[in-house]
Amino acid sequence: MRPAPFEYYAPTSLEEALRLLSEKEGAKLLAGGQSLLALMKLRLLAPTALIDLNRIRELRYIKEEDGWLLIGAMTIYDELEQSPLIRERYPALHEALYRLGDQQVRNRGTIGGSLAHADPSANLPPVMVALKAQMVAARAGGGRRVIQADEFFVDAFTTALEPDKEALVEVRLPPWPRGSGGAYMKLSKREIDFSIVEVAVQMTVGDDGGVKEARVVLGSVAPKPYRAVGAEEVLAGAKVDEGLAARAAEAGTRDLEPPSDVQASSWYRKEVSRVLVKRAILKAYARARGMEQ
């Protein structure tokens, strides 16, 4: 299958790309292309123009800035997955990257492309919400704004970015204090598949073993990342054991009404959501307590 015709632009600066985006009616930004080109080949998408971001060096970096980790939108998964910094500080993100697509996809796909695509079953969105990441959006003329991950994902394949105006240029991961840990779990039939259910958990635990802060976020169960607030409430202040994790999981998934598709029914998604949330909480807690890497 081959894509329909389109105009092609390969700007070398962000400003030029943003200008093109605002000028070209019906244009789309091309990042890694691992989803976009597939949809274009199937002719489910036929943008009039592609603005290729791959030649914009300034969008490809991983750097630290007063405790924050700043990631350029065009940084590929593989570079992130290989980063020791991310493996140590954000194990949930590392696991999500390790289990994202396959090596060829990780060699080409970018974090910005994935987040802007906002597929309800993609690995990264729930992790971003769990980590309290910030998304930096830019528009032509130098305008920039920061969007909290919680607000960034609006609906299936829909983000808070203003269509045809804004581009996601940077992802900012906040520092999590000592005593923090996270975990990502995904259930799928084949390892390479989009998840049937996925969970990202990030928490901070006090020296007394009580949970100071916890964020529990599911993917594939709603049009956008689902914060299991019920679970977070049960965890708050508690010392986590098997039983408590189970109660939190129960509370966190009670109100879920997941979609059904060819891979799994709503019933199955809800059942395994509870299981994955419980397991991810236990793993994240152990990590926060420094008991497991």
Add this chain to the structure above:
Amino acid sequence: MSKAPPEIISLYTQDSSALTLKWLGKPLKPKEDYRLVRGRGTFVDDVQLPRMTYMAFLRSPYSHARIKRIDVSRAKSMPGVLLVWTGDDIKKRMRPLPQATPPPARNAIDYPLAVDKVRFQGEPVAMVVAESRYIAEDAVNQIDVDYEPLPAVVDAERALEPGAPLVHEEVGTNLIAHVHYKWGDVDYYFQHADLVVEAKFHYHRFTGAPLETNAVVADYDERADVMTIYCNNQAPMEWLPQLSAGLNMPYPKLRVVTRDIGGGFGTKLINYVYMILAALASKELKRPVKYMETRTENLQAAAHNAERTCTVSAAVRKDGTVLALRMRCVDDDGAYSRHEPAGMTVWAQVSTGMYKIRALENDYYAVFTNKCPSTSIRGFSRAPHLFMIERIMDRIARKLGMDPAEIRMKNLVGPEEMPYMTPSGGIYDSGNWPEGLRRALEAADYWGWRKRQEELRRQGRIIGVGVVVGSDSAGPNMAQVKMYNPGLPYTGGTEGALVQMTPDGKVRVILGSSPQGMGHETTAAQVVADVLDISYDDIYVQTGFDSFSSVYTMHSGTYGSRFAPIGLSAVYLAAARLKEKLAKMAAYLLKCPEGDVVIENGAARCAKDPQRSMELRRIARIAYGNVNELPPGMEPGLYSLAIFRPPFQNPDENRRANLALTYSYNVHVVVVEIDPETGMPKILSYTALEDSGRIVNPLIVDGQVHGAIAHGVAEALYEKYHYDEDGNLLNPTFVDYLAPTALEIPDMKVIHMETPSPFTPTGAKGMGEGGGTAVQAVISAVEDALAPLGGELGESHADPETILRILKGAARGKSEV
């Protein structure tokens, strides 16, 4: 039933005296692999011809609809578009495809492009030929079709009910064929059985999904009035009537060529519809036309297996002896009979599996539905037949409190009864099956696992162990089609080969087969080297098939695990005859009595006087050039052509016949663990024993076993087509059709027995399809895990949700479903 009568045995037994056993059995590096690891294979899409054009299809979004209007005007007017055809254009150019079905199904009208009505989602409705693939696809999107959607029939059993929507009005029913056989005194055994065990099973819909999709390049040479078709069909000569009817050209004008084929697994038998369309377009445009199916088209509309729903009942004695079987089955063959309903009778005789079952009653129905047409996917026919028997064996064992391995051991045909004749007249050629089962159980540490299973269960872990026996009945007797359509002029099962020693003493081999990675160049060379006792490296086997140079019959091709028993037998015969001729020439040239000539290490010598010897290449030079030196009256040249014909017969008045030449044997032992909370299954251990007679090349045999296991595991746990009630196929891409990767397919342990077949000159048996044993084994293991909780699987596919529902239901004493 019992040991086969002596006259039958002697009729089938083959002479193998020409073998030297110097080259058979060696793990020689496959000849094909050298070009393929360098990316130098020639697949259809690699054929590049001047002035090439490209074909693409508009396909039906509906599974069943009337075509009210097609507007191709916009597509036609696009620059670069050369031709746009609809069903009406095809109707003008060809007769409908010949139907192999009995009346009234024979009245079905089948064109490669839909005429008036579409009958399955993805059926081609219009075709475009353009200067590039890109333009062709652009144009397809500019074609407008008005459909009137019709109610779809997607359930085979409902398709037979009165008032069901008709897939083919002209047929007047959805029934394609019905057969009912009774072999042995079934009623007697059911009356006198201690118990009758009955169950209903569904064999699900999947496909082979070869990595190379269907492809064709048709090139009409106006000057010679010859149509050359480069294709990846597995048995092109089987479809000569279809091609000739479609193109209205005599066979000698049709040149059909296959080169390297990127896998087939049965899916590439019915791609002749593409061959016809590309050829018609090439004739019209006087330019070569290339078509390469997209993966979505391939998964949605190329070829699925036939689904089967069976009610199986077994008459059993308390001691576990299975006396007789009754099966009532309905096959879902999809929208057109392009290959099926063959599967319902092909190897129907293995309904009784590897067991001494005395009597069998088969009541089979094949029906049309609004789904993709079906064909013979790897494991064809014996897989669903054996699935039914192996599943019921497990159920019987559970009812009697026997171990599944024990009940199989009790009923297996014994070595003293070989060759064994089944109730339906099948002749199992050789093997020590109980010994094979013993060895497999030992290699898999079966009894150890049974113990661990108990211990782990106490720790809350759910382990299942499956043990299954099966056969890859191989080298089909096509006369079996007479069992549902006595009028069909298609019987036996033959193959041809040409072995020529060229004037330089090298050997050229041409086969009738169209291999897709089974190493025919390698194994044929090994047989020739073995018979002539010359170097493997001096033998050159032509890649693929070419109807202008290959030796073929209408059975020619690569399907039904037929190359080892039939193809290699033809190679053996041709080589043996060549050896005789060389001996005759040598006798004269060496002045040595013919009986004393020995052909060895590339030379002929006189046994009495070793001094008198001559290299074969010198004899070859004389045979072609220096012919006055030849014995007076002897025909020059060293060509040897052979067509191997097994002594097959037509089914007798009771429809009894031997329907395959060899019956390889396999035992699979699988251990699975189920995640109690998610239902996710994981294979912990996989062991397979294979006895496929004499092993020609262990590398190739093991590779085939690995592949068959991978397909079985995939079908049992990952690959299943989902149609909704409107006949929409919900998973037509690799996004949702879950072809497993290296992370899903487990490592596997393969062990061998090697019992030569008396019915083939090489002693080799057909193998590679594996008879679906892996599907049976995995499902058996999963059910074994669920059984203590009262869970049973009714299907050949078990996904985590199904398993979890059973676990939950069992836990709650009722199913969630």
Add this chain to the structure above:
Amino acid sequence: MPQFKGSEVISAPRQAVWDFLTDPQRVGGCVPGLKSLQVVDSDHFNAEVQVGIGILRGTVKVKYEVVEKVPPERIAMRMDGSGVGSKALINATVELKEAQQGTQLDWVADVTVSGTLAGLGARYLNDIAFKTVSDIFKCTKEKLSK
């Protein structure tokens, strides 16, 4: 086949709502993402519509047909959409009842999607269909409430 329901209370007399819904030019103008509209006759129009959620967008050709009219309380319509290798068939029935604030509009729609989209597990397709239909009547309400 999923079925959707919805209702609007429109502050306009029933006859006005009826006139609006039976005027292809006006009701056509309410089809979301409308790119072009070509009125065939009082009961038929063809439209080109931009549909989709998020990035999953495509142009779809819609054939609109009135299949039943019971003035002024009932109208049944059929919308036949085709594009991106797929078909969407929407059968909608609208009931108009007098209400004190004006007219009560109740609608029911059956949606059948076939083809590539149905096959690509786009499990959010139903959302698209629902939004498309309900937007038509929301728009009707707005236009008439002015």
Add this chain to the structure above:
Amino acid sequence: MSQELRHIRVKVNGQWYEADVEPRMLLVDLLRDVLGFTGVHIGCDTGHCGACTVIMDGRSVKSCMVLAVQADGSEIMTVEGMEKDGQLHPLQEAFWENHALQCGYCTPGQLMSAYFLLSRNPNPSEEEIRKAIEGNLCRCTGYVNIVKAIKAAALKMSSSKAG
């Protein structure tokens, strides 16, 4: 519909090529149909099969998921570029010796993924090998001999470096 062509330069298997291509042309079509590297195969539409995998600027990518224009100025290696002066690459040797292929259609892609793996992990575990080829479907071998071959090649390459 027709489009203005882009002029691009690509270095394939050590040699520069120039071509004028439509922006929508996929890299795989450039390599196969324009430049004649037919060892690069097409097996699907959705980037799942990996048969079209090539090495682009040092990384394995699926050439059906990259536009030809995007490769402008890039260095690409296909299976045809693995041999050095008539000698098979150790991976090719190992695939042949272990019969790590049957139909051979997925083989070039498998080799490219294995090549990338060994380029940064000279002696991978079985798990790492399986993970490394998860983007390359094989329908013939059950992956058994592919995994075996990659192990064997890794051993051979590291020992030959050591020795």
